Amino acid sequence: MAESMLKVRDLSMRFGGLLAVNGVSLDVEEREIISVIGPNGAGKTTVFNCISGFYTPTGGNINYKGQEIHALADYKISRLGMVRTFQHVRLFSQMTVIENLLVAQHRHVNTNLLSGLFKTPSYRKKEQKSIDRAVYWLKKVNLLEFANRDAGNLAYGQQRRLEIARCMVTEPGLLMLDEPAAGLNPKETKELDELIVSLKEDYNVSILLIEHDMNLVMGISDRIYVINQGQPLASGTPDEIRANPDVIKAYLGEV
Amino acid sequence: MLETALYFIQQLLNGLTIGSTYALIAIGYTMVYGIIGMINFAHGEIYMIGTYISFIAISGLIPLLGIEYLPLILIITLAVSMFISSTYGWAIERIAYRPVRGGNRLIALISAIGMSIFLQNYVRIAQGSRDIAMPSLIQGGWSFGPPEGFQASLSYMQLFIFIATFITMGGLTLFIARSRMGRACRAVSEDMKMAGLLGINTNRIISLTFVIGAALAAVAGLLLGLYYGVTNPYIGFIAGLKAFTAAVLGGIGSIPGAMLGGLLLGVTESMTSAYFSSEYKDVVSFGLLILILLFRPTGLLGKPEVEKI
Structure with a gap:
């Protein structure tokens, strides 16, 4: 099997005494829409910031198209073809x-x-x-x-x-969107949905997405990673995630 | 009546002459502040070095080449001085600022002051601490007014200062507004991190800013050197403070602001000297600085900083 486009292994990020992200691994293949979800404060954005070069992670490694990027300058990362938006x-x-x-x-x-x-x-x-x-x-x-x-x-x-x-x-080869639907009305969200799918279908871009709008996430994602309290909780197709009891518990609390 | 008007015009011309050179130096402060948010206190020394390089070029290089045609002398001197001063500007950033960037702002400030003291003493040791006379290359001028009364005069030197400043500033404005590098400069000054994430090498843009600022200071160095006819290793300090005042007056971070602030400061000084007392001109300039900082910290053309939410 060919190497993944983006391969993140055991990523961790420590701010002083706080371990914000611990042992997160994820893969993005060519022409894939991958979502990262999790409750507020789970560390999704921190993962994003590490991958895009906004932070230098304290542990783990990030490999994009066969190149280690976790120590590269920000502009070099984007020149390799990874680019992002912010919340x-x-x-x-x-x-x-x-x-x-x-x-x-x-x-x-x-x-x-x-x-x-x-x-x-x-x-x-x-x-x-x-x-x-x-x-x-x-x-x-x-x-x-x-x-x-x-x-x-x-x-x-x-x-x-x-x-x-x-x-x-x-x-870019990989577009990273941090909550692109935040603050949009339903009509705009639907347009965004179509735009993101078209980027993948028509321009061969892979997309890594953080999003709270579950309709959007479940509708367009090929695979989903769930992060809770900085740790990986589950991963799989939208249907698998929807049925996963751990995920439901993390979102709704103990029932 | 005519005499009063002529006297006023004379002061205005003198003020604009000095003011336009303040503006040239002020642009260096304002551009660096606009991009990395620090005050480059060594910038005045670049201007001082510019006067020395001009002097060395005029009295050493030009006779060596055997050039006697005045415009060519000026162009060669300017080119040499801009090039060498820019190298200094570039090196200062690499040596004294880049290693401490990202740390506390005070560290960069202390580093800048250290650089300023170093450069001053380095020139003092290399060139001696006494005044050096610059040859007056451009002589003559026009006079207006009745032959028996007060005559206002505009010297060719003043005209040369106006023209040179106008061309330099026009060029810079076009560069920032139209060119690809200028566009990148604006992007970096608005959001450096984002510019980096979009593939702009922000370190190169910062270096470019220092190089441009130093080149403009070198232009001012040649102009003021020829105008006053004298230079010494200490002129950078006060000129730097004046230009800094001009930059704050116009709104630090804003290039048109630096131009306006420089002219305004120059005119204020010459009016104070003419109608009050020349000993009070520094009191008035720096009093102005205090007043602006108290009542309009964003300056005349500066925009208030909006907190990003």
Whole structure:
């Protein structure tokens, strides 16, 4: 069997005396939607932060496409093709919508300072390509008409979509979404649902998802990992998880 | 009546001359603050080093090359001075700031002050502590007004300062607003961590900021060196403080703010000297700094920092 795209083994993260994550392992294969669920404070976001390079984990290892990444600088991790969103929107709110998408392609226009100053033909061509890609994704998430507006002035649901578009212009292999449906209304959640599935189906992206909206999670996930109090509790298909007594207990308490 | 007006215009011109160079130095403070949130107290020393490099280039390199055409002399001096000063700016960040970044802000501040003292004494030992006279390359000017009364004058040197500052600032504004690197600078200054997670090498952008700031300080170094005709190892300290005041006045972190703050401070100083007493000009500038910090800490063009929820 081929190696998993993302392989996390025995991940642990200690903050002083607090062991926030202990012994979490997970795998993500190509073109898979994987959800991480668990009660509030279970350590889901900490797992995310470790994988995406936001924190340096205190134990375990993380392997992406055969490369150890737990000690790499953040920008190198994203250049390998892993990119994430946060629980709260983190757009560059003082930049325009399209600039948000252009700046995320910074590394694609890999030119030196001089060719940028003199706008050489190859620089122009690459810059044009970035603009084309940005426009494509703005159309895809229905934000083209707002292209020149400051990102901070968009409505909340639009900001969420822009964040996903911003991740997608980096052409990731693995997209990590931290509670993308938080604060969205049912209609927006349904659109998000369709968007996420389309990212997998049409763009061959694997998705690692933290989400509280169980309809969304159960509807789109290929597999689910449950974390409770920093420890792995269960994993399996949505049906297996739904039927797992330990999971029900963790969510509802002892009955 | 005419005389009063001419006198006022003269003070305005003098103020704008000094002010535009303050603005050039202030941009270095404001850009670094905008990106890593620290005050680079060694920045004034970069300006001082800039005056020395200009001096060395004009009196050593140019005669060696046998160039006599004035614009060429200025361009070569400027290029050499910007390049070497930028190297200093880059090295300061690598040596004194990057290793302590992420720690307590006070540590970086102390490190900056240490760097400033080091550079001052290093130049003092290498070049001597006495004043060095800069050759006055640009002479002459225009005078306006009645031949028998008070005449306002605009020297070619002042005009050169205006033009050079205008071009430099215009270039910087375009760079920040339009270029790909400028875009990355804005992104890093808004959310460094996120920029990193999107694949921007934030360390390179920080280095770039120091390099640009130092290059602008070098421009100011050449301009003020030629204008005053003298330099010594200690001028960086007070110039740095003035430029810092200008940056705070305009709103630290804001580049247009630094430009406006510099001009405003320069005009305030020259007006104080003209209508009150030149001995009080520093009192007024730094009094202004205290007033701004008390009543409008975000400065004229600065935006209040919004807590992210």
